[in-house]
Amino acid sequence: MFSERTSVGLDVHARTTMAWALDCETGRIFSQRLDAETHNVMTWVAGLPQPAAVAYEAGPTGFFLARTLDEHGIRCVVAAPSKMERPRGDRIKTDKRDAQRLSKLLRMDELPTVRVATPAEEAARDLVRGRDDMRRDLARARNRISKLRLRQGRVWRGGTGWTCIHHE
Template sequence: MNSIIYVGMDVHKNTYSLCAVSDATGEILAETKITADSDLIAKFIENARDLSGNPEAQVKTGYEAGCLGYSLYWELAARGIECVILAPSTMQKPAKNKVLKNDRRDARNIATNLANNSYKSVYVPDHEDVKTKEYIRMMGCFKTQLKRIKQQINAFLLRLGLRYPGNSRWIPAHLKWMNGLELEPEFREILDEYLSEYDSLSERIERFKGRLEEMAQKERYKEKVEQLRCLKGIDTASAMTIHVETSDFSRFPNAAAYSSYCGLTPAENSSGEKNNRLNITKMGNSMIRKTLIEAAQVLVRGTIGKKGKKVKAKQKGQDVKVIDYADKAVERLQKKYHHMIYRNVNRNIVITAIARELACFIWGIETGHIS
């Protein structure tokens, strides 16, 4: 049986710190710091093999998930070099790291985790999913900018002592009110510039949504996205976000594992007879978690068990089993919401609980567990 050399890589934009560890002895074979170049990694691996005395030794490399995304993984895979991306939250880290931390020690720690198998690897989606994921995240960035410009407009008008008399903001009546305000020329110019930016961002986001609708019609996405849309609160954009960001639902053995991946399960700090539940872990994919929270906000509205025209339209043409499953899920979650609110549970906690269970129902649709 060939020995294995584990190469830990602490990667940054311009430099990589490398550390090679032998599985046979646990000794450090080589350490170095190089410029960000996969050719130099390949040379380092050959040198580590020579130092181990076994030129045919297997090599396993790894780096923490971070700024490089999957790019280095693909570069090394193209060279036939085995590579894994380590989830930082799952790695074992020495207590000394809190007082003494540098790139060399980080590379050593990554190599040690590889050798001890004390980590969980990040799932690497295929290239098509990555392209779609990046498009969705780009749209998310523009949504964040739109939210910020809304806040800036509201703050500007409040500083002028102007308050909108209606209830709902950013509807045609609210926009008409702002455009009709009589202000001093300088203030009017400022507000017009803000509104111009608001209109520009709104138009671009609508264009992005249209493009995403086209992507959702691809064969690889269409069936599951349309099934997810049977759930109240899930539209095409949120269905695509959840489906693409997760990529492969079969890697989760059960619904609880998926909700944990979304970071929606509560943390725990218990000892002896004391059981202390904390806030949610917020580990895993933040995009999915945010989307589920937003979907839960919509799902709990309305009368329990009553479907609106929009939901009926989305369910048209779908499998009866999927529709029944989605309706039962929504009714259960709405009842749970009202029950927890009646018990005076904080609404944010309630919405998070609804989002956590919604993730479980989504896992059921994606994996076919709808009986």
């Protein structure tokens, strides 16, 4: 169990972040929708009773926020959303409820976490994902062109398609 006074859950999106925090000494709850800029989130968390710990779900926003919080001495846990169980009957899903749930699970030390990637690892992942996306896009474009030519009765019979000879 950790000794932070305040447990913070963040539901992070591209443009906004829903923040929900519980001061475990006084029971006071803090909640606010923030602009998703890292500076704004940092300022809000820094204004809470300290020490504080923060949790948010891994997603397309990456790990920049987690690294920034850690650099400022605020423990940050990034949760694996695919490994988090949802309570039975919990059909209403809102940003505020998600942030509240993350805060409570953090306090109980019940969050399945992921390792925060270094900037170099994150850049490599982005490169690999981008290359894979481009490869798939190229295959889809070639398939569309081949099917268009087939519908027009123009079939390539000179060997393997999409080679230098085929392009000529």
